[in-house]
Amino acid sequence: MLQNHVFIALIIFVLTYTAIISEKINRTVVALFGAVLMIIFQVIPQKIAFGVIDFNTIGLLIGMMIIVIILRKTGIFQYIAIRTAKASKGDPWKIFLLFSIITAIASALLDNVTTILLIAPVTLVITDTLKLNPFPFLFAEIFAANIGGTATLIGDPPNIMIGGATGLGFMDFLTNLAPVAVVVFIVTLLILKFMFRKEFKVTEENKKKVLGFDEHKTIQDKKLLIQSGIVLGVTIIGFILHQAVHLESATVALFGAVLLLLISKVDPDEVLMEIEWSTVFFFVGLFILVGALEEIGVIKMLAEKLVALTKGNMLVTSMLILWFSAIASAFVDNIPFVATMIPLIQNMQSISGIDVSPLWWSLALGACLGGNGTIVGASANVIAAGMLEKRGNKIGFIKYIKLAFPLMIVSIIISTIYLMLFYV
Amino acid sequence: MNYLNVEASQHEMKLIQMGAKVEQINSKMCYIKFVIDGLPVEYVYNLNKKNKYFLERINPYPLAIRSYEKVEDIVKVIEVDVRQFQNMVKSKNVQSFVNITNEFIDIIKKFEDLILYYNVPAEKVGVIMGKIDEINQEINETKKTANRVFFDKEPENLK
Numbered sequence: 001m002l003q004n005h006v007f008i009a010l011i012i013f014v015l016t017y018t019a020i021i022s023e024k025i026n027r028t029v030v031a032l033f034g035a036v037l038m039i040i041f042q043v044i045p046q047k048i049a050f051g052v053i054d055f056n057t058i059g060l061l062i063g064m065m066i067i068v069i070i071l072r073k074t075g076i077f078q079y080i081a082i083r084t085a086k087a088s089k090g091d092p093w094k095i096f097l098l099f100s101i102i103t104a105i106a107s108a109l110l111d112n113v114t115t116i117l118l119i120a121p122v123t124l125v126i127t128d129t130l131k132l133n134p135f136p137f138l139f140a141e142i143f144a145a146n147i148g149g150t151a152t153l154i155g156d157p158p159n160i161m162i163g164g165a166t167g168l169g170f171m172d173f174l175t176n177l178a179p180v181a182v183v184v185f186i187v188t189l190l191i192l193k194f195m196f197r198k199e200f201k202v203t204e205e206n207k208k209k210v211l212g213f214d215e216h217k218t219i220q221d222k223k224l225l226i227q228s229g230i231v232l233g234v235t236i237i238g239f240i241l242h243q244a245v246h247l248e249s250a251t252v253a254l255f256g257a258v259l260l261l262l263i264s265k266v267d268p269d270e271v272l273m274e275i276e277w278s279t280v281f282f283f284v285g286l287f288i289l290v291g292a293l294e295e296i297g298v299i300k301m302l303a304e305k306l307v308a309l310t311k312g313n314m315l316v317t318s319m320l321i322l323w324f325s326a327i328a329s330a331f332v333d334n335i336p337f338v339a340t341m342i343p344l345i346q347n348m349q350s351i352s353g354i355d356v357s358p359l360w361w362s363l364a365l366g367a368c369l370g371g372n373g374t375i376v377g378a379s380a381n382v383i384a385a386g387m388l389e390k391r392g393n394k395i396g397f398i399k400y401i402k403l404a405f406p407l408m409i410v411s412i413i414i415s416t417i418y419l420m421l422f423y424v
Numbered sequence: 425m426n427y428l429n430v431e432a433s434q435h436e437m438k439l440i441q442m443g444a445k446v447e448q449i450n451s452k453m454c455y456i457k458f459v460i461d462g463l464p465v466e467y468v469y470n471l472n473k474k475n476k477y478f479l480e481r482i483n484p485y486p487l488a489i490r491s492y493e494k495v496e497d498i499v500k501v502i503e504v505d506v507r508q509f510q511n512m513v514k515s516k517n518v519q520s521f522v523n524i525t526n527e528f529i530d531i532i533k534k535f536e537d538l539i540l541y542y543n544v545p546a547e548k549v550g551v552i553m554g555k556i557d558e559i560n561q562e563i564n565e566t567k568k569t570a571n572r573v574f575f576d577k578e579p580e581n582l583k
Contacts, residue, residue: 078437121433217440267473270450274429387430 005296009043013293021332023376028278031285031336038292052291053284056250057157057164061111061280063253064154067232068114069274070260074225078218081122086215090207092132092200096140097189099123103141104148104185108155108178109236112145112380113276119145120387129213130206135393136196138384143188143372143407145380150368151181153249154239157283158338158367162360164250165342169243176361180418184369184411191407224264231260286339294343303347312352315424318362321345322419325366326412330373330405338367358423365415373408375400449474457483458506461513463522465506469498481505485525504577511574 016034020027039046080102088094099119107115119141127134149156153163153173162168219225235256242252261268293299310317321341328337341363349356371378375385375397385395436446451472458465466483479489479498489505492498512518535552538544567582 072433075440078433078440117429118433121430122437125434125437213441217443218437220440220445269473273450383427383430386427390427 005041005043006298008041009038009292009296009298012037012041012043013289016289017336020336026278027333028282028285031282031289033285035285035288035292038288044288044292044295048295049288049291052294053287054161054164056248057160057287058280058283059248059250060154060160060164060253061157061283062275063250063255063257064110065114065275066257066271067228067235067253067260068110068118069271070224070264070266071228071232072118073221073266074228075218075220076225076228077118078122079215081119081126082213082215082218085126085210086213090130090202090210092130092202093193095126095130096137096196096200097193099137100140100144100189100192103144107145107148108152108181109232111154111160112149112156112378113279113383115145115148116141116380116383120384124387124391126210129209130202132202133199133393134391135388135395136192136199138388139403140189140192140196142378142381142384143192143404144185146368146372146378147181147185147188147411150184150365151178152239154253156364156368157335159364160249161283161335161338161342162364165346166360168360170239170249171243173364177364180365180415183418184414187410187414188407191410195403224266227264228260231256231263234259282335283339286336289336290339290343293340294347299340299343300347300351303344303351306344307348307352312354314354314358315420317348318358318419318424319416321359322362322366322415323412325363326370326373326408329367329370330377330408334367334371334378338363341367358419361423362415362419365419366412369408369411369415372411373401373405375404377404377408456502458509460506460509463509463513463518465509467502467505471495484522485529507576508574 012034016030019025019030019034035049038044039049044052081099084098084102085095088098103115103119106119110118120138123137123141124134127137146156150159151174153159153168153170155173159173159177163170163173235252238247238252238255239249242249260266261271290299306317310320325334325337325341328334345356345359345363348354348359371381375381375395381400385400388395432448436448439446449472451470453468453470456467456469464483465481467479467481467489469477469479471477475493477492477495477498479492479501481487481489489501492501512521515521563582
């Protein structure tokens with residue numbers, strides 16, 4: 001009976017992941033379908049299936065989404081973008097540099113997709129005005145978003161999932177991942193500057209048009225801006241202190257979200273309507289799918305194989321996870337990949353008794369930075385490419401990979417050196 | 425939804441820089457289509473939480489009907505409108521009616537181009553006004569002599 005369960009579970013899991021990777025069917029629908037099949041075929045009882053959903057991850061995602069939805073209404077991102085463009089005096093390289101820095105910082109505090117959705121529209125308006133090709137700017141912002149997101153617990157879904165499963169907090173991520181993320185970011189920017197050096201030519205007339213923008217017009221609701229700014233600040237302080245005050249990160253995010261809803265009096269229906277529910281339910285489906293494999297012992301078996309393969313050597317295991325995560329995340333969605341890897345690493349700890357802490361950083365660096373490698377490597381890439389395509393600037397898979405994959409490899413080499421120097 | 429937000433953000437930024445106050449409202453756009461004896465009759469309106477619904481007929485000729493505060497009002501207006509068209513299609517002149525209305529709409533567009541692109545002399549404005557008075561007079565006289573065929577409600581514009 002148990003062997004039947006293993007067989008059925010593996011078939012459901014492999015078919016579901018294949019369908020997700022193929023991107024022929026909506027990934028949320030496939031993940032939920034696979035999850036429900038796991039319950040129908042009694043691989044995992046419904047009660048346990050609902051129990052394996054990591055509500056810390058779900059709560060953190062929803063809480064941050066609510067804060068961003070309200071913050072977006074204030075026009076603050078347009079204000080910052082125009083201020084930056086004007087401070088750069090319309091100089092394309094300075095705009096390129098400063099927009100990338102803004103994207104990286106924003107992405108460390110918000111998730112990557114949200115950051116791209118906020119920064120890309122203003123970038124497109126500025127590049128339109130300057131009559132510049134938007135591709136180098138969006139390409140740099142994709143990298144900045146994925147690198148910035150690597151630096152914190154809340155910056156990228158893989159980190160949110162790792163934090164939710166392990167109890168590692170905001171400061172753990174910041175102190176362990178931010179230093180290497182900064183180095184990767186600087187090196188990437190230098191390479192990008194060289195790559196796109198011929199793209200930054202504008203006329204004085206177009207520069208003047210950018211200087212003619214009025215950033216003050218963008219702030220349409222000052223009261224809401226102040227309220228949102230205070231709540232975002234309180235939430236970030238909450239993330240910094242959450243372990244010290246024994247609160248989960250989801251509690252902090254949800255507190256910020258409901259506090260902002262309460263004081264801003266923004267229509268909650270309007271806000272809740274804009275939450276990316278398909279992403280939330282995608283996570284729910286994945287948690288159940290992976291939970292089912294764990295329930296029947298498949299994850300434990302894989303962990304045993306991995307421990308036997310690496311003989312418990314931390315350097316080998318760490319490098320294997322880093323590079324495998326990076327290459328895999330460049331081609332497949334890093335969320336299902338990380339969802340599977342988390343219980344695998346947890347099982348490795350219980351089997352071998354070794355301290356697996358460095359492996360979490362290998363996984364986070366590989367999964368987050370690996371997403372830069374191809375156009376389908378991360379949701380932020382897909383969205384930015386979609387925006388460019390809608391404007392008639394289609395980037396093919398090959399064109400993107402030629403530029404991005406070597407850059408991604410550079411970031412993984414830097415991560416390798418960092419992990420070898422400080423962890424293994 | 426993502427792409428919509430990105431598009432909307434770009435429009436918002438450009439329009440704000442032009443001096444506009446931009447308010448984005450989540451709403452449902454509804455397209456309604458009837459085919460009455462081969463004549464397509466179509467409407468469009470949006471539903472939102474602001475209780476302001478803009479109804480427009482888009483076929484057989486475009487006409488902004490009005491804004492309403494209750495969803496039921498919209499359905500009632502469409503119901504009456506459809507009955508009026510059901511009545512109208514019985515006439516052998518139906519195609520002429522549609523053509524004349526479309527001609528009026530074309531004339532409005534041409535007149536707008538005239539005043540937006542050219543400096544129109546005052547005497548020509550007077551001539552055009554005179555032609556409109558003639559048409560108005562013709563419509564009123566036709567109303568007096570023609571048999572009324574629809575009694576469910578009173579005309580809103582032709583008193």
